[in-house]
Amino acid sequence: MAVTEQQRIAYIASQAADARVNVELQTEEMTLNLGPQHPATHGTLRIVARLDGEQVVKADVVCGYMHRGYEKLTEVRTYPQITTLINRIDWLSSFANEVPFILAAEDLMEVEAPPRAQWIRTLFFELSRIANVTLFIGEMGVQLGALTPVFFAFRDREYVLNLIESATGGRFHPNFDRIGGIKDDLPKGWIAETKDAMRRIRGYCDQLEDLLMGNEIFEARTRGVGVIPAEVGLSYGLSGANIRASGVDWDLRRDAPSPLAWKELDWKVWTHPDGDSFARYWVRLQETREATKMVDQLLEGLPSGPIQAKVPRIIKVPAGEAWAHTENPLGEMGYYIVSQGGLGPMRCKIRSASFHNISIVPWLLKGVYVPDIITILASLYFILGDIDR
Amino acid sequence: MLALQLPYWEITLIKTVIVLSIIPAGAVILGYVFLLKMMAHMQSRMGPMEPGGFHGWFQLIGDGIKFIQKEDIIPSEADRRVFALAPLVVLISTFLLYVVVPAGPRLVVENLDVGIFYALAVSSLGVIGVLMAGWASANKYSLLGSLRAAGQLIAYELPLVLAVVGVVIQADTMSLQGIVHAQANGSIFGVSLVGNPFILTQIVGFGIFLAAAQAELTQTPFDMPVAESELVAGYMTEYSGFRFLFFFMAEFGTAFALSAIAATLYLGGWYQPFFKTGVMADVLGPVILGIKVMFIAFLIFWIRFTFPRFREDQLQTFAWKFLIPLSLVNIMATAVFKVVL
């Protein structure tokens, strides 16, 4: 696109304004544009920051570069087709996106998936949590300058992705959940491989705890940076590890009624009182380890039986409204389905976690240094597909 | 230099050619071994394997050729002359560093009496080049990067100099050849097998020198100016093609030179206890120096790949409130021991 003369003049004027220094050494503010193409913003997020030197005076978040219009698209699709679509909201933990939608639809149809299906759903849910958060743990290092942990993340995540692929056919977008159960049963030898992979992930978590969390520079960069008080976080809609790191003891796996198998496992909810970036990182690391233990328990106690309840071939969900939410790796994800008896929903509101997690960023970034912007964004951990749907 | 009696201008020409060829060679060797291969293996991957056949040794040379033939892009708002000069300024400061580094008893471009003083003075010329690059790029990221660099490089000059002062006190001379001889002729508690490398007595100074060298090279944990995840490439953002090649060569050339200086100051330089004089010393000298350089470069790059980076204010705090007082204490201790012992 050619630059018009007016734009050139405006740019030169703004540069001149930025470069002017007052006699009393009061500097002018500079507008820095982080993104939409930027290594730190996990995708196409744009932050327009007004800087005074290296401190942020005001920050605006511009999202929507990846808006695909999911809520409109769900109105013209049938329920099984929507499952394929919503895989791609939070693409690192795709299976976890399908689950609340399927649960809401099953709620309206008053269909219950058999226990084996519920356990396998929980299994894949936790596996997708591991796949998602291991990447975050490594990649927070990259945002801070430590180049190495992210390679370990990719290396160890491969095992989990291979497991998901061998069972469902897709590494990233399994499209495995169906109304009434799941698509296929587990392949032979899968359980032993998963146990192996969980051992590896635990080793990776230990390695990262030594390498990154024990590092003084990491602590100096993350402690006290981006503190979110619990009430502020909750009123902004923060959920998941972000709010647990501010001390709120709330985990939907434990606190919300759900047909999935979490209540039958023995696990712990991790919280941290500080609410800074270090706390968010710490909580996620512990949660990943906890997820591997949950996967082990799930593998031990997997019940046998059918994996799909009897549902009609062409699914029509009876009229009504249903809300189902789960504790996704990024936070609380929920679907509000309004059905009027058709093949597809009349309205499907997708409540995605990162949208609300990022809404706190303009408030959070006031008075923060430029490098801390990166730390805060990295610790809040969002996926663009989740923000922009 | 050798038994030949060449006229001065011919000797100078030969020396210039040698230095001019050492810089890319050193940069390529350091870059390939540490940046490509060692980093890769530490990160559980292989690094280049294809170019040239055996473990991709040709990778960086191929990169150099690629850079040279690229289009020369200068942003339209940039200050053209300053933009073009900036990489050259940094490169020149690198070249000038090699003038005093001795590679053998008779292998030094110019054995200045103020060798180390000259080296430190000249290495700080690079700051001007960085500032020029950031300002002339007409890009806010570059500006931020170069201002950070200016603050950082100037702040870390001081620990660098003060750490060296300890060595100078111990060696009684500022000329690098003299320092090597001081280490060669010294002895550890009477045992003069390997001479007296100053790393033993100046271990604190060695640490400070390495930290300050890391900062001078804008390597992580001090790579705020080139914070890849924030400023994309800092002051180098707008540079592409052969101008970027100059920056790259300057960075790794300086790494090589500073490692060589560290090896000379602390590890004994080209000295090995077997052939102290003669042609064999001149032949083995560069080899031994090369090995010591690789060791120190290994340390520098190892820390680079492991640590996250400091924030700018933490960086400055580290320099002013920690390294400088520590190096002052080091000088005092060295001076006291020099007089007492």
Place this chain on the structure above:
Amino acid sequence: MPTIPTEERNRALLEDLTSKLGDAVVGSHQRTGDLWVRVRADAWLRAAEELKSMGFDYLSYLSGIDWMPHTWPNPKVVEGPGVVDTEEGADEADASPPEAAEPDEPDEPAPGGGITTGFAGGDTRFQVLARLYSTTRKLGVTLKADLDGETPHIQTWTDVFPGADWCERETWEMYGFVFDGHPNLSHLYLPGEFEGFPLRKDFPLLAREVKPWPGLVDVEPMPAVAEAAGAADEAATTEPAPA
């Protein structure tokens, strides 16, 4: 985990809310542990404040809903050549409610009629929808309020729940609801010059206008599988595989 069943706690919550808001509560519904409450539009902000004081500190989402039927072709079942329809499928296709209209005649939204609303009632085309949750009491409530069909206005929640800022911006740009008192009602997702409100049912989904929905064309099975499985296609049950 609370020992009192959720239905009872929801009932208690509803009573509490009704006592605080009085006649502003115009409808409610409970189903499988969830509570829907419809309030009058002018009590929207008051409802939020009351709920926040009752411990509902978490804003899950705030959005809108357009009850008008679709104006573009709906998904439907097409009788293709290889289709074997089950009894349930055939029945459903015949007895479809009026909202799943035939593709050739888009419904006219008759004012006050022809629109079916959902739980907790409602008689307007537009409704604003929000969900609040209490992390201490582990209870959630879905709030609804009717909005005027022509110029939908409602009070903003940003003073009570700052997270509503983005939610309301998105609802405004998708539906056109104006939130009175919102500091910065501007586009969040859509580019600045976008005209129209995409999630309204009369905003066409261009992909469907260009190429109408082909319908749920039943996919023919692979030839070998079709012969082996035979014509008797059961409802989709798979045999339990050996663990």
